[in-house]
Amino acid sequence: MHTTPQQLSAIARRVRRQIVEMIGAAKSGHPGGSLSAVEIIVELFYDAMRIDPKNPAWADRDRFILSKGHAAPALYAVMADLGYPDAPPDQLNTLRKFGSVYQGHPDVRFMPSIDASTGSLGEGLSIGLGMALVARLDARPWRTYVMLGDGEIQEGQIWEAAMAASFHKVDNLVAIVDYNGIQLDGFVKDIMEIAPVAEKWRAFGWHTIEIDGHDWAAIHDALHEAENTKGRPTCIVAHTIKGKGVSFMENNPKFHGMAPTPAEMELALKELQ
Amino acid sequence: MPARPKFELKPGPATREAFGHALVELGRENKDIVVCDADLSKSTMTAFFANEFPDRFFSFGIAESNMAAAAGGMAYAGKIPFIASFSAFLVNKSFEQLRVCVAYPKLNVKVVGTHSGISIGEDGPSQMSVEETSLACSLPGFVVLCPADDVSARALVRAATIHVGPVFIRTGRPKAPGIYPEGTQFEIGKAVEVVAGSDLTIITNGLLVAEAIRAAEALEAEGVSARVVDMHTVRPLDREAIRRATRTGAIVVAEEHLVDSGMGVRIAQAVAEIEPCIMEFVGIHDRYAESGQPFELLDKYGLVARDIAATARKALARKR
Structure with missing residues (x-):
């Protein structure tokens, strides 16, 4: 690990504050699923992925697809922190506003450093599969990481892609399920049960690892294990807490898709000191 | 002529x-x-x-x-x-x-x-x-x-x-009559005038180009000079070809597609913008077809030369 867990935790706290501020300023957005994804996205961008934020078009960079595109604030905050040229830190609070590069969902037209436009759930794993097939065809070393929501895997296309990825043996593809247990209408188990999740991925031929998605060492080790897994793709089922880091947002379906009020934002930022 | x-x-x-x-x-x-x-x-x-x-x-x-x-x-x-x-x-x-x-x-x-x-x-x-x-x-x-x-x-x-x-x-399944000589050049967005004519213009594509050519031959025998244009690019449309078509005073669009959502309505929009002109449409009308041999179906659903020629006569009658 190039970055220590203490350093990563400091970054994660910074990113969480930014998420709350951005969504608060936008007065709309998805705090819960942005906060649950923070450790995974931070670990990927600050440690696991071979990327060069100063040279985002580097052909051999690892790719990251935020298939759960509504967690865009987490991605934007990380990209701004890392100094991507099209992610100006001083404009983060223009999220979702007219004219902002920080569109409601990731949009390559506004931010070419993003690897794929997403937002319509269920499609990012297929995009990642296409990328992984190209990397292998061209015998290039880059890897593709796709972050999925747990509610998102209710989409049938996810399983078309899951079937095809193991059939094509793309071991350079990693899916990460942000298993926070909540979707827009409520708890996943009440809307459309997806359990048992790991068993489903295993049945589709994926090397599957279950971890605590807020544990740096667990995320690091799982990504490392994925890289060393040959002949099949890896799925990391990351158990997370929706709204992680802000007590009144944690496990609260209300904050799937609702911005904090100014008072709530102040409270949240205090907790994230 | x-x-x-x-x-x-x-x-x-x-x-x-x-x-x-x-x-x-x-x-x-x-x-x-x-x-x-x-x-x-x-x-x-x-x-x-x-x-x-x-x-x-x-x-x-x-x-x-x-x-x-x-x-x-x-x-x-x-x-x-x-x-x-x-x-x-x-x-x-x-x-x-x-x-x-x-x-x-x-x-x-x-x-x-x-x-x-x-x-x-x-x-x-x-x-x-x-x-x-x-x-x-x-x-x-x-x-x-x-x-x-x-x-x-x-x-x-x-x-x-x-x-x-x-x-x-x-593209289509059945064998398609050969229309163009080997080596003919095609450009995206540039329609091809397949048959010259001045009394009206039949705009079509795909399998119906051959049917439109046959329709033009039938009309020729009646003394009608029908132009046939192969609009192989439906998007973007060749607006210059459409402009020239409006100058013949009547346009028939023929396509193997639902008539109220295909190329015809797109051409009608272009015509409305360029120069209003009498228009008639050949296509499939608000229904699904059935099993059969390709040309049996084209015949039953009104997409053959006979139908294009009849629609052309209707357009010409409105023109006069």
Whole structure:
């Protein structure tokens, strides 16, 4: 690990504050699923992925697809922190506003450093599969990481892609399920049960690892294990807490898709000191 | 002066077969071309490519949505992916993926629908595509092509490869009468006047170009000079060709598609903007077809030379 867990935790706290501020300023957005994804996205961008934020078009960079595109604030905050040229830190609070590069969902037209436009759930794993097939065809070393929501895997296309990825043996593809247990209408188990999740991925031929998605060492080790897994793709089922880091947002379906009020934002930022 | 067909109709291969051969030729020239199919490669003729370039051919099984989005991923990574299936499945089933994973980021994906229209024949309506021109044309940035014969199909597949951006190509199952001599040049967005004429203009594409030529011959015998224009590019339309057509005072649009959502309504919009003109339409009217031989169906559903000529007479009567 190039970055220590203490350093990563400091970054994660910074990113969480930014998420709350951005969504608060936008007065709309998805705090819960942005906060649950923070450790995974931070670990990927600050440690696991071979990327060069100063040279985002580097052909051999690892790719990251935020298939759960509504967690865009987490991605934007990380990209701004890392100094991507099209992610100006001083404009983060223009999220979702007219004219902002920080569109409601990731949009390559506004931010070419993003690897794929997403937002319509269920499609990012297929995009990642296409990328992984190209990397292998061209015998290039880059890897593709796709972050999925747990509610998102209710989409049938996810399983078309899951079937095809193991059939094509793309071991350079990693899916990460942000298993926070909540979707827009409520708890996943009440809307459309997806359990048992790991068993489903295993049945589709994926090397599957279950971890605590807020544990740096667990995320690091799982990504490392994925890289060393040959002949099949890896799925990391990351158990997370929706709204992680802000007590009144944690496990609260209300904050799937609702911005904090100014008072709530102040409270949240205090907790994230 | 009587209208005279510039080209003699002769038996020719299906446009899907032309596509399959063109793809192999292009694959030899351009290593960035990759091809994806959804368990219909023997019918879409991508099997020719698969045989010669197995590494660059990807089987997606019967899962069109995943295939379309994966093609987006391949294009993001710098390839020129062709995805093929029956039009009915490819466009309808993966419309959402073509929207978000291809059109919206404006990726260089080539979407080739085969077995389009009702001339797929015996398989019946579940396999017949009579809506997809409308769907493809509704996607911003998409070029939409519908070649008439072997020569034009091969030329337009090549043009689609050179064009940077998403393209939908509508091809057919049955053998298509040969219209153009080998080597004829085609340009995206530039319609071809197949038969010269001055009393009215028949604008058509695909399999109906041959029917329109026959209709023009029948009209010629009645002393009517009908122009026939092959509008092989439905999007973007050749507005200059449409402007010239309005000057003949009457336009008939003929297409193997639902008449109220295909090329005809798009041309009517252009006509309304350019110069109002009498228009009549030949197409499928608000219904699904049935099993049968291709030309039995074209005959029953009003898409043959007889129907085009009758519609032309109606337009001429309104003109006078």
